[in-house]
Amino acid sequence: MYRYDDFDQTLVHQRVAEFRDQVGRRLSGALTEDEFKILRLMNGVYLQLHAYMLRIAIPYGTLSSEQMRMLAHVARRYDRGYGHFTTRQNIQFNWIKLEEMPDTLADLAGVKMHAMQTSGNCVRNITTDQWAGVAADEIEDPRIWAEVLRQYSTLHPEFSFLPRKFKIAISAAAHDRAAVAVHDIGLRMVRNSAGEVGFEVQVGGGLGRTPFIGKVIKPFLPKRDLLSYVEAVLRVYNQYGRRDNIYKARIKILVHELGAEKFGAEVEKEWATIKDSALALDPAVIADVAERFTYPDYERLEDNPPALARARQEDRAFAAWLDNSVSNHKQPGYAIVTLSLKPVGAPPGDATAEQMDAIADLADRYSFGEIRVGHEQNLVLPHVAQKELPELWQKLEAHGLATPNVGLVSDIIACPGLDYCSLANARSIPVAQELTQRFRDHKLASTIGRLHINISGCINACGHHHVGHIGILGVEKNGEEFYQITLGGRADEDARLGTLLGPAVRYGEVADVVEDVVAAYVELRKTPQELFIDTVKRIGIEPFKERVYAAR
Amino acid sequence: MTSPHEQKKRKVSGSVVVTANRLGDGAVVYRTIDDDWTTDLASAAVLAAPAAAVLLQRAEADGVRAVGPYIAPVEFGADNRVLPGNLRERIRLAGPTFTLPGAA
DSSP, rough: OBOOHHHHHHHHHHHHHHHHHHHHHHHTTTHHHHHHHHHHTTTTTOOOOSSEEEEEOOOOGGEHHHHHHHHHHHHHHHHSSSSEOTTEEEEEEEOOGGGHHHHHHHHHHHOOOOOSSSSSSOOOEEEEOOTTTTTBBBBSTTTTHHHHHHHHHHOOOGGOOOSSOOOOOOOOOOSOOSGGGGGEEEEEEEEESOEEEEEEEEEBBTTTOBBOOOOEEEEEEEEEGHHHHHHOOOOOOHHHHHSSOGGGGGGGHHHHHHHHHHHHHHHHHHHHHHHEEEEEEEOOHHHHHHBBBBBOOOOOSSSSHHHHHHHHHHHHHHHHHHHHHHBSSSSEEEEEEESOOTTTTTOOTEHHHHHHHHHHHHHHHTTTTTTEEESSSOOEEEEEEEHHHHHHHHHHHOOOOOOOTTTTTTTEEEEGGGGGGSSSSOSSHHHHHHHHHTTOOHHHHHHHHHHHEEEESSSSSOOGGGGSSSEEEEEEEEEEEEEEEEEEEOOSOOOOEEOOOOOOEEEGHHHHHHHHHHHHHHHHSTTTTOOOOHHHHHHHHHHHHHHHHOOO | OOHHHHTTTSSOOEEEEEEEETTTOOOOEEOOSSSOEEGGGGGGGOOHHHHHHHHHHHHHHOOEEEEEEEEEEEEEESSSOOEEEHHHHHHHHOOSSOTTTTTT
């Protein structure tokens, strides 16, 4: 966990007081909606189809049990008893009244939570690997750098009115769990030939109506230069990014139109003027930030304790969960446990207040009070002793949090879609619900293997459909919901955009089409070990296209 | 069934209402013939599309009680009941199309 200091606490309280005044002036009519909209968006407040939505930041996806209990309280007191974890390590509440927004934010401020950087044309919540600090394949804890960037970017006056929103993600592991290639800036911690750790800098990744995979403009950036280089990127974007057309305002368009090389050269030119300024990171400052991250006082334990092996043998359901949802930890005798928020038939990423309280209690009992949020809309208990996994599993089961489908076909990413969102053209959640029903059989899902389905209810791509192994995009045709299907996208270290399968299909046909695609894959894969994504890469989309459209 | 950016550009024909979200809580509201707002669609002023422009203008001037007014289509049920004219408006009136978490 990161321990905020008094400066952070004061900032958050001051922000609530300021917003309380702004809300009061809006409700009295002293502010018009045009004047107020930009202010509410700077505080994470959107107006959706039926109500206001509040998006709360969970910086680098790390939550304490105390914070999770506060989210449960917010869900109960101000909302309708549940919240929705998003693809950017935020949580959204869908039904909070504007009149109660200041009180909600004041309660959140009590546990150092806030909604800054969750909307508006600023640097958004910095995201990272949900396994940061515990992943066995990690170079170092990327949250330290995410926190450095958070401190730098929060309310930064020069970058609070960028041409458009700006998203930064950091990964420090061999396997990219943070989808860095689809961010405005994607940072990958790497080692250079001298063995030094630094950052590979990608820019111009993003999804939405014009998707791009990020381009590397700096293969190795020393740590000391992180802030100056990010500032140089932001300055070039702030100066040249388009403000005349919202659809062309993201940095990805600028990078695409200038070309990565020219964009990189502009950044270098700007960087040269600020590289050795106060932005150069003093190792003492980094050490101070790192020191504020506390790590558990782990017991000395052995891997694979006998109790675990026994439980695996005795209970097949436990064994299925263990194989699916439990991962290697860098500390011997411990494990990383993913809590699926994708039970059969439920909205992906939603958790009830009761579940949030239960997770907080389980985090205290089994995970040193710490919880993580991943971009796949699942939660993580990052420090569980392996010997306690059987007991934890039983308790998770009791709360509907042990569905063994992590990374499988029913572990679907979905945006809120037309059921909530004022931008959406089509529903996402009911499509996901139907698919989880179709693939509810664990044996079938295990046979299919790793397969990511991502669903967006409009071209803005909050459900990351472009990078789903199977991507589903809702569109509107003559007042009816249709869905385009793409295959072969991925958001990891080998990120690529999916290819459109063919004409869009009706709402009622989506699950059938996905079943056909999956059935074709099972027939066409070279071996049962060949993943769906690898089969698509090997044979292309044509065989799938034939299968899907021949019957229609 | 289109984004708010497009709502105002969209040409709506036939019978319509003026709808918005209530300022204090975001609830869906409809404009009445006497320039009030109601959450009850049956109490809304239903007009032919061209005539609704005047009602919309007055609604836009009323920026304190409701936010983002626009013209939305309606249709009539068998008993002449006023119904939302598309899926987006049906969802705005009735809420999400699935059981909300914890409500089952």
